[in-house]
């Protein structure tokens with residue numbers, strides 16, 4: 001028996017076994033041989049989910065040895081990749097082929113199947129989540145059977161499987177729709193909170209990628225935009241190091257610890273930090289510009305709300321936090337994601353804004369997250385599957401028009417509940 005923990009340290013488990021198949025044939029025979037009596041089979045990506053999606057006392061499967069590009073097609077701009085490939089490794093491999101992901105989240109440590117499986121997203125009013133970049137996939141089912149699907153081949157399964165967090169089977173490979181490799185210009189600047197909310201539609205439409213960070217006790221937001229450019233890569237200089245290591249990580253760590261022991265400091269330090277946000281520009285290959293380094297560990301809740309609800313939701317969060325004087329220092333991150341057609345995607349048939357709240361990992365998040373979650377729910381918010389939330393089957397059925405169709409398909413594919421751990425049983429209200 002060995003132990004496993006997620007990135008934030010909140011989720012820990014002791015799987016009876018961690019299997020690391022290095023081929024699809026190995027994965028198929030693993031699933032053929034393992035039975036439900038030996039406990040749930042859960043696939044781990046890079047362990048960056050905050051919810052106990054991966055936790056098991058049975059068999060944990062890691063696809064770290066099933067990694068790399070299977071093939072690519074210059075004519076369609078697609079590449080098939082093994083599911084265990086991390087986004088970090090994928091970037092340079094695709095660049096060597098003259099290709100790149102259309103959009104990414106703000107770190108690149110995830111396994112591609114882990115990111116796809118939870119609807120991981122970056123930002124961009126017209127851009128979908130990473131899961132929408134998948135044009136085909138191979139799933140290994142509970143009996144070890146291998147099933148290929150796409151929009152043309154078993155479309156229902158394709159719409160269910162892209163965001164299914166390992167509840168239908170194990171993804172072994174993904175075909176990705178890519179674009180020719182490109183450079184991005186990143187710009188960061190500060191804006192008054194009220195002005196950002198008033199100009200939201202204009203700001204979101206003006207850049208391919210628009211997002212902002214907001215310290216809830218402050219009246220300033222830190223805007224970040226990314227735009228494709230033909231300009232040359234800027235050399236990494238002292239100011240890049242200053243922004244990333246000192247402001248985004250060093251000051252965050254120092255102030256988080258100060259606030260942990262002297263909670264009233266959250267208010268003045270939050271106001272100060274908002275104003276200290278970096279004002280900078282840099283240019284680089286897309287896979288180098290998208291990710292940031294996140295060295296300070298935290299726990300996170302994120303909901304997708306209808307885009308028009310973002311200003312009200314943020315003002316309600318400000319009123320809640322300030323009236324209760326909640327000691328929170330970490331910034332709130334707001335992004336844009338386009339609607340899609342994936343059954344359990346938080347963005348299903350709805351152009352969305354995402355609101356992410358964080359709490360320094362050693363500190364208690366309960367009162368803060370409970371209050372904010374009530375606000376998200378009032379706005380018909382849908383939770384990120386990999387981030388903390390308290391929703392159960394009944395709540396989810398009301399939020400997802402295809403919920404029952406997904407549950408029926410899941411039961412058909414996995415009648416013995418091989419892939420269900422206690423967290424997933426709660427989500428699906430499943431008995432078997």
Ligand SMILES: Cc1cc2nc3c(=O)[nH]c(=O)nc-3n(C[C@H](O)[C@H](O)[C@H](O)COP(=O)(O)OP(=O)(O)OC[C@H]3O[C@@H](n4cnc5c(N)ncnc54)[C@H](O)[C@@H]3O)c2cc1C
Pocket residue numbers: 007008042043044045046047048049050053054063083084104105106107109110111112113114115116117118119120121122164165166167169170171172294384385386387
């Ligand atoms: C610092 C940090 C920054 C983050 N930034 C963002 C962000 O910008 N945008 C965003 O949307 N999210 C973000 N997240 C959340 C993260 O992207 C998701 O939780 C993602 O699922 C983590 O990927 P992973 O490889 O670590 O997967 P894990 O957390 O290990 O697994 C996630 C789910 O995918 C399933 N899975 C993994 N591999 C397979 C497979 N081969 N077949 C079937 N199922 C599989 C697992 O069983 C599990 O259900 C962030 C998380 C952290 C800790």
